[in-house]
Amino acid sequence: MESFSLILAIVVVTALAFDFTNGFHDTANAMATTISTGALKPKVAVAMSATLNLVGAFLSVEVANTISKGLVDETGIRPEVIFAALVGAILWNLVTWLVGLPSSSSHALMGGLIGATIASAGTGAVHGDALVTKVMIPAVAAPIVAGVAALFATRLSYTLGKKADGKSAAKGYRAGQIASAGLVSLAHGTNDAQKTMGIITLALVAGGAVAPDSDPPVWVILSAGLAIALGTYLGGWRIIRTMGTGLTDLQPQQGFAAQTSAATVILASSHLGFSLSTTHSVSGSVMGAGLGRKGGVVRWSTATRMLVAWVLTLPAAAVVGALAESVTDLGDWGTAVVAVFLIASSAAIWKLSRREVVDHNNVNATQEPAGVVTTAIAAVTPPPAGTVTEDLTATIPAPATIPAQATAAAAADPVSPPAAAV
Numbered sequence: 001m002e003s004f005s006l007i008l009a010i011v012v013v014t015a016l017a018f019d020f021t022n023g024f025h026d027t028a029n030a031m032a033t034t035i036s037t038g039a040l041k042p043k044v045a046v047a048m049s050a051t052l053n054l055v056g057a058f059l060s061v062e063v064a065n066t067i068s069k070g071l072v073d074e075t076g077i078r079p080e081v082i083f084a085a086l087v088g089a090i091l092w093n094l095v096t097w098l099v100g101l102p103s104s105s106s107h108a109l110m111g112g113l114i115g116a117t118i119a120s121a122g123t124g125a126v127h128g129d130a131l132v133t134k135v136m137i138p139a140v141a142a143p144i145v146a147g148v149a150a151l152f153a154t155r156l157s158y159t160l161g162k163k164a165d166g167k168s169a170a171k172g173y174r175a176g177q178i179a180s181a182g183l184v185s186l187a188h189g190t191n192d193a194q195k196t197m198g199i200i201t202l203a204l205v206a207g208g209a210v211a212p213d214s215d216p217p218v219w220v221i222l223s224a225g226l227a228i229a230l231g232t233y234l235g236g237w238r239i240i241r242t243m244g245t246g247l248t249d250l251q252p253q254q255g256f257a258a259q260t261s262a263a264t265v266i267l268a269s270s271h272l273g274f275s276l277s278t279t280h281s282v283s284g285s286v287m288g289a290g291l292g293r294k295g296g297v298v299r300w301s302t303a304t305r306m307l308v309a310w311v312l313t314l315p316a317a318a319v320v321g322a323l324a325e326s327v328t329d330l331g332d333w334g335t336a337v338v339a340v341f342l343i344a345s346s347a348a349i350w351k352l353s354r355r356e357v358v359d360h361n362n363v364n365a366t367q368e369p370a371g372v373v374t375t376a377i378a379a380v381t382p383p384p385a386g387t388v389t390e391d392l393t394a395t396i397p398a399p400a401t402i403p404a405q406a407t408a409a410a411a412a413d414p415v416s417p418p419a420a421a422v
Contacts, residue, residue, distance in 0.1 A: 007079045007335065008207040012200055014086045014342075016227040019196035021093040022105040023053065023231020025239060026192060026278055032240045033255035033286060034181040039174040042240075049185040050233035056189020057197075057225030071110065071135070072117045072202075073125040080328040080335060081120045082203045087342050088112030088321030094349045096309055100238035100358075103309040104277035108317040109195055110135055115318030116325040138269060139277060139310075143284025146265045150285035153257035154292025161253065173252035180259035185232075187266035188278050189225065196224040237358040242306075248290030248298045258282070258289035280310065 031045040040048070089108040096103040110131075117125050161169045197216040200223075204210040210217065216224075250258070262285040266278055283306060290298045327334045 005079070005207055007083070008203060008209060010335075010339070011079045011083045011086070011203040011207075012223075014083055014090070015196050015200045015203065016223060018086050018090050018093070018105075018109065018199075019193065019224050019227035020231040021090055021097070022109075022192055022196065023050070023228040024234050024236040025093050025097050025102075025105050026188060026232070026236070031181055031185070032242075032282075033250050033258050033289075034177055035240060037174065037177065037250055037252050037255045039177045039252060039255065040181070042237075045181070046233050048182060049188075050229040052182055052185035053189040053193060053232050054225045054229040056186040056191075057193035057221055057228065059186075059190045071127055071130050072113060073121070073127070077117060077125070077202065077206045078120065079203050079207045081116045081325055082113070082199060082206060083335065084116040084119075084324035084328050084338065085109070085112035085114075085321045086199070087324040087338055088115060088317040088319070090342065091320055091345055092313060092317045094346055096313075097236055097238060098349050098353055100242045101306055101309040102239045102242060102279045102283055103306075103313045104139070104279045106192065106195055106277045106279075107135070107139065107310075107313040109199065111314035111317030112321035113199070114314070115321035118318075119322035119325040120329065139280060142265055142269070142277060143280045143287075145284070146261050146281045147284035147288030149261035149264070150254075150258045150288030151292040153261055154254050154289045157253040157257055158293065169253075173256045177252055177256040177259060180256055180263060183263040184259050184266065184278075184282065187263050189228070191266055191269065192278060193224050193228045196227065197221055200224065238353075241358055241362075242302065248286060250286070250289060251293065254289035254293055257292065258285040261285040261288070 031040070031049050034040045035042050035045050086109075089105070089112040092103065092108040092111075093105055114126055114131070157173070161173075194216075197220050200220045201210065201214065201216045204217075204220075205212050205214065248254075259282075262278070262282045265281045265285075283303075287298050287303060324338045327338050
């Protein structure tokens with residue numbers, strides 16, 4: 001075993017920095033719907049998610065092995081290549097966080113690794129079969145499977161709850177939503193924390209610090225779990241707002257269905273060693289839950305921007321990773337230039353984010369209206385049973401406050417009373 005070199009130490013620190021950005025970037029996956037429905041207060045939600053992320057990091061190493069052993073040829077990779085890959089992943093995470101888009105940290109990491117590897121060793125060093133079967137296919141399938149599952153789970157929840165007392169049912173679903181959100185956080189730890197474990201293990205193999213085909217050492221598992229937990233606790237409030245209120249408006253039944261569906265998909269993929277994007281899974285389940293409620297709508301303009309970010313993630317991170325590798329290949333001074341660029345760019349992005357601060361105080365503020373089409377759909381679709389009385393009493397003013405003009409208009413153009421319509 002060779003000594004722990006300076007470049008290897010830099011790679012490990014950079015990998016943990018990526019893990020930190022992964023934590024606050026993906027907090028929304030576990031807790032956005034829980035926060036938006038009021039099931040948990042924002043600070044309590046992120047603390048719970050951080051703790052369970054740490055626990056989940058110790059439950060499996062299958063995804064870590066996919067990253068360290070399956071995606072690229074580990075025997076031909078230098079630590080500088082991994083450093084360049086992490087630069088591409090971190091910058092993409094920060095840019096998408098700045099604009100509040102829940103892109104995939106997993107695909108950012110893989111894109112950076114693929115781009116840097118191709119720039120260093122050529123396309124032959126990338127295992128195309130592993131890329132397709134364990135990355136690309138799950139990327140397409142995850143949001144579809146989670147969305148369909150959430151749609152049917154939402155409809156089932158409303159069907160079973162028709163005769164239930166409204167307040168009691170809502171309270172029960174909030175409790176269920178807290179449990180399912182905890183399950184998503186645990187699943188996130190088993191999947192996303194392992195990606196950093198895999199990339200650090202790959203760097204250790206490349207630097208000669210551990211033998212090829214080794215599992216992640218215990219200190220790697222612990223440090224990766226702590227880094228993602230800390231990032232999760234700080235909360236990526238911008239992305240939480242997009243997922244919680246910017247994509248659709250959720251009630252407790254929908255939140256429970258979305259979280260449970262996403263957790264099931266993520267845990268299944270972790271067991272199979274698929275490097276799944278939790279962002280794709282949760283986003284798909286949120287949209288499915290939004291469509292599953294009668295009168296529910298999805299803000300397709302936001303969904304479209306998310307889809308564009310998903311498509312661009314892997315190639316954008318790959319380009320940055322390849323460029324960074326080209327510079328680091330010039331020697332130690334090139335590596336130093338890339339490190340300075342990463343720090344300066346990160347600081348600039350953080351400074352830009354201060355122009356419009358999003359935190360736990362305004363995280364539930366809706367970013368945009370639903371749009372003409374979705375508003376029209378909601379207007380003509382009757383709401384689910386058990387919510388009509390609340391909606392009517394909240395929106396119809398008392399008789400004493402109705403203007404005389406409105407009363408005269410109603411007399412001239414009579415309509416059926418709301419109760420009869422139902």
